[in-house]
Amino acid sequence: MPDTTDTTPPIDPQHAQFLRLFLASQREVLRYITALVPDLSEAQEILQETAVALWARFDLYNPALPFTPWACRFALNTVKQWASGRRKWRTLLENGLAETIAARREALLPEMNQRMEQLHHCLDKLPPLQRQVVQQYYFQRQNIETIARQTGRSVEAIYKSLQRIRALLRRCIEGPPMTGEAKS
Amino acid sequence: MNYPSIDFETALAAMSNGTATEDEVRTMHQLLSSNNAALDEYLWQMELHARLAEAAATTPTLMLSPVVRWRKAAAIAAVLLLGAIVTYQVGRTPQKPTVNLIPNPALVKPAPPTASTDKPSPGASAGIYRKTVAFGTAADAPIIIATGHADPIELGTEVPYEPGGDTLHIWDWSKSPTSRVMKDTRLWPLDVFAVSPNGQNLVWANGKVLNLNTGEETKIDLGGAFYFDNIGGDMQRIQRLEFTPDGGHLALRLCNVVLNKSTHPLRKEDFETSRTIQIVTFPGAKLVCEFPAGLGMGFSQDGKRAAISLPEDKAKQQIVEYSAVSGEVLRKYEPHIREFAYAIAFSPDGKSLAAYDSAGELLIWNTSTGQLKRSVHLPNDAPGNLGFSHDGKLIAVSLIKGTSLIDVESGAFVAKLRDQIFGEIRWASDDKSFTIIRNVGAGTITERADKSGNLAVFNIFPAVQTLKLADLKP
Numbered sequence: 001m002p003d004t005t006d007t008t009p010p011i012d013p014q015h016a017q018f019l020r021l022f023l024a025s026q027r028e029v030l031r032y033i034t035a036l037v038p039d040l041s042e043a044q045e046i047l048q049e050t051a052v053a054l055w056a057r058f059d060l061y062n063p064a065l066p067f068t069p070w071a072c073r074f075a076l077n078t079v080k081q082w083a084s085g086r087r088k089w090r091t092l093l094e095n096g097l098a099e100t101i102a103a104r105r106e107a108l109l110p111e112m113n114q115r116m117e118q119l120h121h122c123l124d125k126l127p128p129l130q131r132q133v134v135q136q137y138y139f140q141r142q143n144i145e146t147i148a149r150q151t152g153r154s155v156e157a158i159y160k161s162l163q164r165i166r167a168l169l170r171r172c173i174e175g176p177p178m179t180g181e182a183k184s
Numbered sequence: 185m186n187y188p189s190i191d192f193e194t195a196l197a198a199m200s201n202g203t204a205t206e207d208e209v210r211t212m213h214q215l216l217s218s219n220n221a222a223l224d225e226y227l228w229q230m231e232l233h234a235r236l237a238e239a240a241a242t243t244p245t246l247m248l249s250p251v252v253r254w255r256k257a258a259a260i261a262a263v264l265l266l267g268a269i270v271t272y273q274v275g276r277t278p279q280k281p282t283v284n285l286i287p288n289p290a291l292v293k294p295a296p297p298t299a300s301t302d303k304p305s306p307g308a309s310a311g312i313y314r315k316t317v318a319f320g321t322a323a324d325a326p327i328i329i330a331t332g333h334a335d336p337i338e339l340g341t342e343v344p345y346e347p348g349g350d351t352l353h354i355w356d357w358s359k360s361p362t363s364r365v366m367k368d369t370r371l372w373p374l375d376v377f378a379v380s381p382n383g384q385n386l387v388w389a390n391g392k393v394l395n396l397n398t399g400e401e402t403k404i405d406l407g408g409a410f411y412f413d414n415i416g417g418d419m420q421r422i423q424r425l426e427f428t429p430d431g432g433h434l435a436l437r438l439c440n441v442v443l444n445k446s447t448h449p450l451r452k453e454d455f456e457t458s459r460t461i462q463i464v465t466f467p468g469a470k471l472v473c474e475f476p477a478g479l480g481m482g483f484s485q486d487g488k489r490a491a492i493s494l495p496e497d498k499a500k501q502q503i504v505e506y507s508a509v510s511g512e513v514l515r516k517y518e519p520h521i522r523e524f525a526y527a528i529a530f531s532p533d534g535k536s537l538a539a540y541d542s543a544g545e546l547l548i549w550n551t552s553t554g555q556l557k558r559s560v561h562l563p564n565d566a567p568g569n570l571g572f573s574h575d576g577k578l579i580a581v582s583l584i585k586g587t588s589l590i591d592v593e594s595g596a597f598v599a600k601l602r603d604q605i606f607g608e609i610r611w612a613s614d615d616k617s618f619t620i621i622r623n624v625g626a627g628t629i630t631e632r633a634d635k636s637g638n639l640a641v642f643n644i645f646p647a648v649q650t651l652k653l654a655d656l657k658p
Contacts, residue, residue, distance in 0.1 A: 012374055013419045027238055034234035035227055039202035043234075059423050059439065060479070060497035064456050084564070088206040091213035101216065105227050112231050119235055138237045144201060163197045166232055173232070 018058050022051065025068040032072045035105045036079045036098055037089070040141075050078045076102055115173045122172035130165050137162060185211045187222035196226060200233045316349055317643045318373045319624045321608055323429060325383030326358035327396070328621065328646050331371045337363045340647030344634075349373070352386075354396055357621075357648045369394060378425040378434065380466075387434065389422035393467060404469040406434070410441060423459075427466065428487030428508065434469075435490070435508075436462040437477050459496060463508050473511030478504070480539070482528035482570075489514065491537055493525035501525050503539050505551070517549050519556065526567035531576040536592065538579055540568040546581055548592060558595040562588060571609030571618065580609045580618055587620065589656065599656035607646075617652040 029050060033043045053074050054061075061070060080098055083089035092098050105112075126134065136142045136150070137158075144162075148155045185191045195212045198204035204212075216223045320329045328339070332353040337343055339361040352371040353363035371377070376389035379396075386394045390409070393402045410419040424437035442456040459477035464470060478492030479501065490508045493501040501524055503517040522543035529538050536557065538548045544564035548557045565583040572579050578598060581588045586602040607622035623646045 014423075031231060031234040035230045038199040038230050038233060040234075040237055041202060057497070059437075059459065062456070062497075064454070081564070088204075088209050091210045094213070095217055097213055097217050101223065101227070104220075104223055105231075108224065108227055108231075112228070116231065116235050119232075123236075134236060144203075159197065159201065162201065163193065166197075166200070166229060166236075169236070170228065170232055 014058065017063075018055060021061075021067040022054065022071070025071050026051075028068050029071050029075050032102070032105065033075050033079060035101055036076075036092065037082070040138075042082075046075070046078050046082050049082070050075045053078060072102070118173040118175070119169065122169050125172060126165065126168070130161065130168075133158065133161050134165060185215050187215060187219050187225065192222065192225075196229050200229070316345055316373055317343075317645070318371065318375060318377075319646055320377060320379045320386070321621055321624050321646075322379045322383035323381040323427070323610075325381065326356055326610075327379060327383030328355045328357060328624070328648075329353065329371070329379055329386060329396070330355075330363070330645060331373050332363065332365070334365065334367060336365055337645055339363075339645055342642035342644050345641035345643050352394075356383075357619075366394075366396075366399065369399075376420065376422055376425050378427050380427050381429055381431045387425065387427075387466070389420070389425050389436075391469075402467070404467055406436065406464070406469055426481075428463070428483045429485045430487035432466060433472065433487050433508070434464050434466045435481070435483070436464060438462055461490070461492070463490075463511075473507070473509060475506045475511045480525045480528045482530055482537075483508065484530040484534045485532050486534070489530065489534065491517075491528050491530065491539075493521070493528060493539065499523045503528065503537065503547075503549075505537070515551070515554050517554060517556075521545070521547065523564075527570045527581075529570040529572055529579075531572045531592070532574055533576055536572070536576060538570055538572070540570055540581060540583075542568070546570075546579070546590065548579075548595075558592070560590055560595045560597075569606075569608050571611060573611050573615040573618070574613065575615055578615070580611075582606055582609055582620055589653075598653075601651070601656070612650075616654070617650050619648050619650040622647045622649065 026047065030043060030047050033046050033050070034040065037043050037046060050071065054071055057074070061067070076098060080093055083092045083098070123131070123134065132151070133147060136147045137144070142150075144155055144158045147153075148158045151158070153161075185195065192212075192215070195204060195208040198208055199212060212226070216226055317331050321327065330337070330353045331349045332343065332351055333349050334351060337353055339355055339357060343349075350370045350372055352366040352369040354366065355361070355363050371386075378387050379385070380387070384395060384397055386396055387404075389406060391404045391406045393404055394400075395402075406422060409421050419439075419441075421438055421440075422436050423439050426435050426437075427433070428435060438460050440458045440460060442458055443453045444456060446452060446454045448454075460474050461477050461481070462474045463472040465472060475490070476492070476494060477496055478494045479496045480493045482491050483489065488507065488509050489505055491503055491505045494504050495501065500520050500522065502520045503525060505514040505517070506512065507514055517537070521539060521541035522545070524542045525539040526542060527540040530536070530551070531538070535551055536548055537551050538546060540546055540562070542564060544562050546558075546560040546562055548559075549555065550557050562581060563583060563585040565585045569582040570579060571582075572592070577592055579590050579592055581590065584606050586600060587606070588600050589598040590596070591598055607620045608624055610619045610621065612618065623644055
């Protein structure tokens with residue numbers, strides 16, 4: 001007979017609320033961070049730091065206001081703190097550049113959201129080899145050297161391939177809106 | 185660098201791929217500062233870059249296996265439901281209090297299969313961390329309390345991370361590093377509680393009072409929690425609890441429910457919350473006064489004045505002094521600080537007030553005149569701990585980036601300590617030494633191999649470190 005006694009205390013509703021809000025907004029917050037710090041590994045590290053800060057200050061969150069902008073403000077501060085400790089990224093802090101990038105992204109966001117709806121269809125249009133690179137690089141998070149080794153291509157070739165893929169997709173999403181099924 | 189140009193495209197790709205040099209980053213940033221078209225192109229490319237990473241996880245041909253997805257979902261849920269922020273450290277340097285990180289497995293690179301994933305320890309390989317311990321300290325006595333299991337625990341040791349630790353442990357760190365276990369007293373990791381300054385009483389937000397010396401239990405009425413019938417049960421009304429330094433009052437940080445008449449034709453009311461501090465007598469639990477809640481808060485030694493940083497959720501805060509007797513504003517201190525004041529402290533004689541600005545500055549005011557007496561440049565950090573010596577001549581500032589000892593009158597550094605020191609500060613009665621109590625506020629966990637060689641997670645219990653002034657060098 002298994003022991004079904006639940007010895008854990010009841011879940012705090014505040015934690016549940018934070019879970020709901022953060023899960024709903026974390027993708028947008030990560031995109032926001034990526035606009036400032038494009039390397040996905042570093043952006044994810046900053047997202048985690050942001051999550052820590054958000055939870056630490058969650059009792060200050062006003063539920064009457066949208067969560068994502070509130071979270072993005074924390075993300076901006078976290079990025080700035082992160083950049084201040086890295087010489088390579090200090091220029092992000094000069095002349096309010098981080099704020100400028102964030103503000104311009106906010107202005108472009110409605111159009112971006114609309115255009116990016118095409119992305120899945122555009123991915124379907126990629127040739128198999130390029131789809132494989134997308135899969136290995138973006139999902140499996142393999143580094144370029146590993147992809148090069150596995151595919152028998154040079155590092156430079158994979159590097160250029162990623163550049164071409166992004167350019168192709170950029171052109172595709174800026175094309176006329178698609179109407180549903182991807183054409184083969 | 186020009187735009188458009190091959191150099192621009194190359195730098196963009198290098199930044200996306202994480203291979204950009206310092207020169208490429210700097211040049212790109214200079215271009216973005218001066219060229220709006222380049223900025224737009226950059227933002228489009230980065231948006232695409234970020235969305236590709238998402239699309240890879242949601243496009244059917246690229247999806248995760250159901251098992252992995254389930255584990256990720258469970259891990260996210262568990263991580264985000266954790267009761268407090270934990271400090272996560274990997275390796276065998278458990279006392280190094282540096283990395284604040286929620287180990288959210290959904291956000292980190294998938295780890296290659298290892299032996300440890302075949303035999304997962306509790307939470308370790310899945311990356312599931314939730315709060316399984318809670319700590320508290322007395323302000324004027326060498327007392328630390330914590331949750332734990334049935335066996336005594338040594339301060340500073342690593343205890344296997346596992347749920348079910350619900351038993352009260354007490355340390356008198358002036359006498360022994362080993363805990364005294366009150367086996368019949370439950371202290372849950374998510375409980376809201378406070379230890380009296382003299383270390384004699386433990387008070388829970390639900391009103392239970394435990395005499396830590398005799399084990400006698402009494403009850404006071406602190407108003408309890410909100411109860412929402414049918415929609416989730418209790419909601420914590422008292423989010424934080426602390427004693428005033430004199431021990432005669434409790435400060436209750438409240439989350440108040442505010443119902444406003446809604447303008448929506450179908451919704452009767454809109455639900456909001458507000459934060460306030462209620463001062464109540466202890467043990468009488470009679471309301472004395474109420475004032476707005478700030479981010480940081482410090483009380484004068486007599487418990488009659490409170491300084492808080494307002495507004496609680498915005499930078500450029502102002503330190504405002506309230507009467508903890510009437511709730512009236514006594515003084516608003518200028519200048520505003522640049523960022524957030526997490527740590528605020530009155531000097532023992534009440535004549536000075538110090539606040540640590542997370543922008544990297546310690547400010548000290550004269551409370552009689554309101555004049556800023558001193559500002560001292562420090563590392564930018566958050567949170568922080570402050571502690572005046574009993575004679576008010578020195579102040580210790582403990583940050584994650586290190587602890588500094590500062591002469592209040594001159595603002596000169598008496599000592600800077602950079603290694604493995606961060607925590608609450610307790611001065612010895614003769615002011616010849618002070619003790620730092622580590623790992624109390626946030627708690628710390630570490631991940632390492634256990635005795636059988638499998639990767640396992642451990643809670644690191646608080647540790648105390650006493651520093652003699654005579655041994656410190658500027």
